[in-house]
Amino acid sequence: MSLTNASPADAAQAAKSASHVLATLSADARNDALTAIHDSLAAARDDILAANARDLELARQAAADGKLSQSLVARLDLGKTGKWEDMLKGILDVRQLDDPVGQVTLRTRLDDGLELERVTCPIGVLLIIFEARPEVIANIAALAVKSGNAAILKGGKESTESFVAISRVISAALDKTQVPNGAIQLVTTRDVIPDLLALDRYIDLVIPRGANELVRYIKNNTRIPVLGHADGLCSIYLEQSADPAMAAEVIVDSKTSYPAACNSLETLLVQKSALATLLPTVATALATKGVELRCDAQSKAALQNTPNNNLTLADATDADFATEFLSLTLAVKTVPSLSEAITHINTHGSHHTDCILTAERAQAEQFMAAVDSAGVYWNASTRFADGMRYGFGTEVGISTNKIHSRGPVGLEGLMIYKYKLRGQGQATAGYGEGEGKKRFLHQSLPLE
Known part of the structure; x- marks a missing residue:
């Protein structure tokens, strides 16, 4: 993970390049990175909670002045009973899940020597925009690394001390692994959300985590697909x-x-x-x-x-x-x-x-x-309704979408698929219903 004040376009380009490397790493390499993240966060507990306490002090004052909602203050508190422990446990839970990359979900013999497979693969680059909730950084980092996705994170100013402290620890941990540092980036530049939302060339999915005003703004101001919910009614x-x-x-x-x-x-x-x-x-x-x-x-x-x-x-x-x-x-x-x-x-x-x-x-x-x-x-x-309670390890959020993923979104919701076709020189001109044409077999094969 890198703390970056680069331009949004440069950050997104770096994430896209890193995503191509991350998607090809072995399951062991990705799991080793999760171990490093967990151990480093556990060792830095006191420093991170101290940073969170500084954010909380300012947030409570802002709430008292009517500038911040009490619900946002509650979500900011990383020292709340069980939250820190749940964050760390979520990383280990994600690590022990089956590798979601490269799973064959369909195999069909179109003809002798012509076989089709549908294989799971990462979405690519995720943009996560969140308010408060500093544990989101660890949750997203764990799920992104495990699923082979790169991630760009942009947090709210109310949690600046917390997410900078967490990000520095994760960045140092990833430096010791095969995961490219640019695969997980925390953007620290202010007022760049509109610029990030315009980068549909590099960013494949936006995941908002925050109040309904934030989610509605994002859905109304980007061409990038958005996964999330505006309200929890x-x-x-x-x-x-x-x-x-x-x-x-x-x-x-x-x-x-x-x-x-x-x-x-x-x-x-x-x-x-x-x-x-x-x-x-x-x-x-x-x-x-x-x-x-x-x-x-x-x-x-x-x-x-x-x-x-x-x-x-x-x-x-x-x-x-x-x-x-x-x-x-x-x-x-x-x-x-x-x-x-x-x-x-x-x-x-x-x-x-x-x-x-x-x-x-x-x-x-x-x-x-x-x-x-x-x-x-x-x-x-x-x-x-929670990814950890569903057995997903943790979640990037809860979706009320009607396509792709719905409900708590864990590893499965961060995967798509590609089709692989292995042939021996076949061309479409040789197939059809006319004389001298071959018919497709369309024979289902075991998922091996």
């Missing part, structure tokens, strides 16, 4: 047959374990027949975590006599059901049945991760088939 439908204790536990975890995350719960849809039986238990559990409930008229009425003085209730507006709060605020809406819940999610949601809580399998299967989201869950917290 996740919903849970509470159906009347759900177990009350289970429902409370799943909803509390979905909302409060990390409110600033894109996979946290933002809207709770409650079946009308569950208002009196289930909602009070759930609301009481949420109140113990300090959650404010923004309720429609029916759900608010159902909670008015709940024997808990800690409930914080407010009247919901239409906008609340299309808002990613990223805080301890939850919109609550009453729906008469499953079909209305599905319609609400498909209309107002962001196609990220949505869940049904029910004891009825048929209801659950209908929900998961009909909801148009990257993740559809039955009786499980929305917070499971």
